[in-house]
Amino acid sequence: MKRIINRNPNARVQVLLSLLPFVAVAVIYVFASEARLAENANDKLLPSLDAMFKSLTRLTTVPNKRTGDILLWTDTAASLTRLSWGVSISALLGLFFGILTGAIPYTRSLLSSFIAVLSMIPPMAILPILFIMFDLGELSKVILIVIGIAPFIIRDLQQQVLEIPREQIIKAQTLGASTWQIIARVLLPQLYPRLIQSVRLSLGTAWLFLIAAEAIAATDGLGYRIFLVRRYLAMDVILPYVAWITLLAYLSDTVLLKLSQHISPWFHGTQRKDASA
Amino acid sequence: MSDIHFKNVWKTYHDQVVLERLNVNIKAGEFCSIVGASGCGKTTFLKLLLGEEAPSRGTIMLGEQRLRAEPGPDRGIVFQRYSVFPHLTVEDNVLFGLEMSESPILGRLFGRSRQRAKDQAKDMLSAVGLEHACGKYPAELSGGMQQRLALAQALIKQPKILLLDEPFGALDPGIRNDTHKLVLDLWRRFELTVFMITHDLKEGFQMGTRLLVFDKVRNDPQAPHAYGARITYDIPLNSDKRKFPVELTASLERSGSSKTDKKLLDFGPGPE
């Protein structure tokens, strides 16, 4: 008998195994839901799959009587717009300040402790300030996301720049590179995959702040809807929404990984197809 | 081509004296092998030559001028590790040096000028025997191939001075011999001044026109950092290696390498 750490499932078993927990959760849910509904047909806590499917159909196909919008799609669009703005701005800030503080000693002295302190501010604590300063509109929600994740990305990238072997920076200079050329040709391309990694790690946090902001002040958005229907104990809406958010988060994570593999194959150890070109 | 003069050069880190009172002149076109115990300051010596570190005292002259205390395209280097860019293909690694000088803003060449640079890079890559690996990333190369790539990358700028920090440490004996021939060949062809650190005394003797041995002359057991290393032996070598005494080569072979064996070197001019 081999040790268990040396025994690897084959491809098909891997897929089956990875599906197992999902199936298990679904089965447990169905049983629990049926048990509760058998006791009390009006129970709202664990709606049947059937009920959830019905409300999901309603949410995705029937336009709102007053506005003509289809709720799930308008909510999704609103939330994703805020999220992408917040994450994109944070990524750009991360890249800019990460390089500025990582590559240039003077700006590192100037900024890195300041950024370290800023990153300790609990973003939710200054949400009221944002609402006061920027109103309840879109801007304050985007800014909350930025405040929530940008410091992390900046500090992460600063560290990544510092971890690029000094030898490479010296080598570039012996090949005649200026500061700008070193940034553009040595640091930036090596930071893209690391930036994507950093963004992937902060996506969960970004969603947290998005939903928090929407719960407190919004008129649409996935977070807004969940907190709105909570008053009616509408679990048949909340659960599909949560599942949908999870799916979106998972998909964006996957897309980012694929993007990273595409633009930085060297980082992921994949060989370029035109290797002999 | 200019000679290099070390004039009473000291290098200290905090209160640790690493190198002290270095006085040495190196003629353009020489091939200096550098040996010495681990941690005695050989890499520091290269860093001074490279301009990555400035001397704490004294001056280094390149010809009539002070050596610029910043790495630049006149001095190429091959580090023992991390010497090539992992995100660039073999070809792009070699192109890098050309793109830097010809395209200050974008750092990239396009169209005809890129093609011209590519041809140049191709030549350099065939000189080091890597013409078939153009599109590969460094991670896909063996250690020896990476070192040859690093050589090609450095040489495309045609530096006057080439600094090699244990460039062959990771190579197996077969490739090592090939690479020795390659370096000697390139040294003659491009009329370089070469400084090569090695832990292999035999390699040092074989390759160089001159052997510099770094060692501490004084040592205070109570304060191990109080004194730095100096060049204790400065041995001119026959440029025709075949004339090298057979029995000495044999004894060197037996001695293995790494530690500088004083007795073995006692035929040299001795400490200054």
Ligand SMILES: Nc1ncnc2c1ncn2[C@@H]1O[C@H](COP(=O)(O)OP(=O)(O)OP(=O)(O)O)[C@@H](O)[C@H]1O
């Ligand atoms: N940046 C630094 N700061 C402080 N001390 C340093 C620094 N760089 C080197 N030293 C010290 O200088 C001494 C010489 O280091 P160096 O790297 O030149 O040794 P070396 O001869 O190249 O050794 P090896 O053969 O093991 O590579 C060492 O004792 C090291 O601790």
Ligand SMILES: [Mg+2]
């Ligand atoms: Mg060293």
